[in-house]
Amino acid sequence: MPTFAYLAPATTEEALAVLAEHRDDAKVLAGGQSLVPLLNYRLARPRVVVDINGLPLDGLSVAMGTLRLGALTRHAALEESLELARSCPVLREAAALIGNVRVRTLGTLGGSLTHADPAAELPMVMVALDAQLTVAGRDGRRTIAARDFFTGPLSTVLAADELLIGIEIPMTRDMGGAIEEVSRRAGDFAVVATTALVRVDRRGRIDDARLAVAGVGPTPLRVAAAEEALVGSEPTAERIARAADAARASVTPDSDAFVSAAYRRLLVGVLARRALTRAVTRALEVS
């Protein structure tokens, strides 16, 4: 591993001062499950590693129709949270799918979002949930919609002297949600992953539908064509199949050494149908 200086600031202000001083020479260490492999392989060579684990950015709370999560919330805490089981089960489902159990012990929500792997579960789910990300800088705080946060593979709008501190999610307790993904081996990043959220109104029609897809582009995507195919309709198998077809038709994935673009597109259709079907079943239970 390359040598670096190790700093462990005790407050967010202190951390921001350190980042402002070192900018691109500094790397933020949260759970370390993406950064430490990069260090081990010398793909990252920071001069300074800024350990933020001592900052008070942990915790999960629900108030006034909003779910608030600290950036240092561990995947294991999401996976095991009884509060999330009630208020946002789809986020719990996403956390349980991440990496292996050791990654989930240490890995953090903020770390996954700022690392921004295009196939990762949490960025995709945040895009589906219309989450708002709160970022602190030396001049104050700003809030960014999850959809606007990701700019490309491993790239976000976060500046070198900024820190993601918290995530706010509007409550979706009246929606049914589900995640479906295919990965090559247990613990691998997904080849394609989909998140579906559906709400059914009193007349039995879908009045809100969201479909997010990961693994088919530089960032997680919302598939408007599929969402439009559902809203206003009864949640029949035919209608879900039509929305899944629309999803497949609207993505333009690339091929890589393991998976062709055609197979990825096929997966989008199949996984969208499965996720929407499960989401509808759950939506009918909670409506």
Place this chain on the structure above:
Amino acid sequence: MRLSLHINGRPREVDVEPSQTLLDALRETLGIFDVKEGCGEGVCGACTVLLDGRPVSSCLLLAATTAHRAITTVRGLEDDGELHPLQQAFLRHGAVQCGFCTPGMLLTGVAYVQGHPGADREALRHAIEGNLCRCTGYAKILDALEDYARETKRG
């Protein structure tokens, strides 16, 4: 930097570089070789230790971040010279081939079954999916885990 690590119930003072992983500090600095190094990227599970009772990859953890936290290696499973019930189950079922994955399998298995007493084979299979056995001796490992999980249910 000087650190106080808490390993298998004993405090150990150690000098580490900020860039040293816990795996490196355990093996190279402290000579604790029951922790194995496999892939170095958190995938294989050979370097699993328990941190405050939860499994982590010691290759993906800077030693500097582990001061004053409880670190358990496979040696820490023994109680007063007596092997842990899961270790005994591994012996009964011959669940060890080359042995390289065994410390990680044991620690992952113990942590999981303690949280899920009586877990069934399917759940156990899922629980160890992040621990690779390159001898592919999974059937006997699962037999041993299942046996141990049954004991925890009775107890």
